[in-house]
Amino acid sequence: MNFSEKLIIMECKMGKLRIGIIGSGGISACHTHGYSLLPNCQVVACCDINEAKAAAYAQNYNIPAYYTDYNEMLAKEKLDAVSVTTWNAAHMPASVAALNAGVNVLCEKPMAMNSAEAQLMADTAKKNNKLLQIGFVMRYNNTTEVMENLKRDGALGDIYYAKATYLRRNGCPGGWFGDKSYAGGGPLIDLGVHVMDIVRYLGGLPKPVSAYGATFNNLGRNRACNSIPTFGYERDNNAPSDCKYSVEDFATAMIRFDNGLVLSVEASFNLNIKEDVAYYELFGTKAGLKVGDTLEMYTQMNDYFVDVKPYALPKNDFTGAFNAEIAHFIDCVANGTKCKAPAEDGVILMKMIDAIYESAKTGHEVIIK
Numbered sequence: 316m317n318f319s320e321k322l323i324i325m326e327c328k329m330g331k332l333r334i335g336i337i338g339s340g341g342i343s344a345c346h347t348h349g350y351s352l353l354p355n356c357q358v359v360a361c362c363d364i365n366e367a368k369a370a371a372y373a374q375n376y377n378i379p380a381y382y383t384d385y386n387e388m389l390a391k392e393k394l395d396a397v398s399v400t401t402w403n404a405a406h407m408p409a410s411v412a413a414l415n416a417g418v419n420v421l422c423e424k425p426m427a428m429n430s431a432e433a434q435l436m437a438d439t440a441k442k443n444n445k446l447l448q449i450g451f452v453m454r455y456n457n458t459t460e461v462m463e464n465l466k467r468d469g470a471l472g473d474i475y476y477a478k479a480t481y482l483r484r485n486g487c488p489g490g491w492f493g494d495k496s497y498a499g500g501g502p503l504i505d506l507g508v509h510v511m512d513i514v515r516y517l518g519g520l521p522k523p524v525s526a527y528g529a530t531f532n533n534l535g536r537n538r539a540c541n542s543i544p545t546f547g548y549e550r551d552n553n554a555p556s557d558c559k560y561s562v563e564d565f566a567t568a569m570i571r572f573d574n575g576l577v578l579s580v581e582a583s584f585n586l587n588i589k590e591d592v593a594y595y596e597l598f599g600t601k602a603g604l605k606v607g608d609t610l611e612m613y614t615q616m617n618d619y620f621v622d623v624k625p626y627a628l629p630k631n632d633f634t635g636a637f638n639a640e641i642a643h644f645i646d647c648v649a650n651g652t653k654c655k656a657p658a659e660d661g662v663i664l665m666k667m668i669d670a671i672y673e674s675a676k677t678g679h680e681v682i683i684k
C-alpha cells in the first residue's frame with residue numbers, strides 16, 4: 316500500500332465524506348465552495364479534460380489530486396460523492412460512470428441532453444442504490460421557502476395558470492452554450508429549465524401531459540457590436556474549438572399538466588426587449604404571485620385589492636442557494652434524508668423540454684407520456 320492509499324483509508328476512517336468534482340469550470344466553484352463550508356466532507360479530487368484547468372483548479376482550491384479522466388479518478392479515489400459540472404453533453408456519461416462506481420451524484424442542470432439520457436441516469440442510480448440529485452438550485456432560494464409556506468397554508472387557493480420567464484436581450488454565454496451538440500439546445504434547456512422546474516415544484520409536482528412550442532433562430536450571436544457592453548454574458552470558458560452557434564435564440568411554449576395547471580414559458584439568449592428579466596408567476600383562485608429576486612402577492616382583503624410583500628425577506632442570493640443545495644446533498648448522502656430534487660424530477664423536466672423542441676419542429680402539440 317502506498318502513502319496516498321494509506322491516507323485515503325485514514326480519511327475514510329475519520330468519517331469525512333470524500334468528494335470529487337467532474338468538470339472544473341465556472342459553476343463548479345460554487346459546488347467546491349459549498350462543500351468547503353461543511354465539516355463532514357472534503358473535496359479530495361477534481362477532474363477536467365483540460366489538464367491545465369484541472370491543475371490550476373486543484374491548486375486554487377487546495378485539492379490534493381487532479382485528473383483528466385473521471386474513470387481514473389473514480390477508480391483511484393474511493394469517493395463517496397461527486398458533483399458533475401461539465402458541459403451538458405458529458406452529464407450522462409460522467410453521472411453513469413460515477414453511479415456504476417458506487418458514488419452518489421449531484422448533477423448540474425439540465426440533467427442531460429434529452430429525456431432518454433436522463434432516464435438512463437435515473438435507472439443507473441436505482442440499479443446501484445445511489446443518490447442522483449439534480450442541480451435545481453432555485454428550489455433553495457429564500458423566496459421558495461416562503462412560497463412553500465404560503466402554498467401549504469392555502470393562501471393561493473388552486474393554482475391554475477403559471478408563467479415562467481427567463482429573457483435576455485443579448486445573453487448567449489458563447490462557446491459550447493451556443494452549440495447544440497454540446498448543450499442540447501439554447502435558452503430553453505439552459506435558462507428555461509430553472510423557471511419551469513420551480514413552477515412545477517411549487518405547483519405540487521404535477522405530471523405534464525402535453526406541450527405546444529415554438530423556437531426561433533433569427534438574431535444570431537454577434538449583435539449590436541457598437542453597444543457597450545456588447546456581450547455581457549459571453550466569457551472565456553475554454554470551449555472546444557469546433558463549437559458553432561447552432562441553438563435557438565428564443566423559445567416559447569404552453570404546457571398542460573394533469574391537475575389542470577397550464578404553464579406558459581419564454582426563454583431567450585437574444586430578443587429585442589428592453590431589459591433582461593427572470594421571474595415566475597403563479598395565478599391561483601385566492602391570490603397570484605410574482606417571484607423574481609423578491610416576492611409579491613396580489614389578492615383581496617375586506618373587498619379591496621391588495622399587493623402584499625413579506626416584510627424584511629432577504630433577496631434571493633445566488634451563493635446562498637448553492638450552499639443550501641450542497642448542504643442538502645451532503646445531508647442526503649450522510650444521513651439518508653429524503654432528496655428534495657431527485658432524478659425523477661429531472662427526467663420529467665427533460666420530457667417537457669423534448670416535447671417543446673419536438674413541437675417546435677412539427678408545428679403540432681406533442682403528447683407527453
Ligand SMILES: NC(=O)c1ccc[n+]([C@@H]2O[C@H](COP(=O)([O-])OP(=O)(O)OC[C@H]3O[C@@H](n4cnc5c(N)ncnc54)[C@H](O)[C@@H]3O)[C@@H](O)[C@H]2O)c1
Binds near residue numbers: 338343
Ligand atoms: N445552476 C446554475 O445556476 C448554473 C449556472 C451555470 C452553469 N450551470 C450548468 O453547469 C454546467 C457547467 O457550466 P459552466 O458554466 O461551469 O461551464 P464551463 O465551460 O465553465 O465548465 C465546464 C467544464 O467541463 C469540462 N468538461 C467537459 N467534458 C468533460 C469531461 N468529460 N470530463 C471532465 N471535464 C469535462 C470542460 O473542460 C469545462 O472546463 C452546465 O451544465 C451548465 O448548464 C448551472
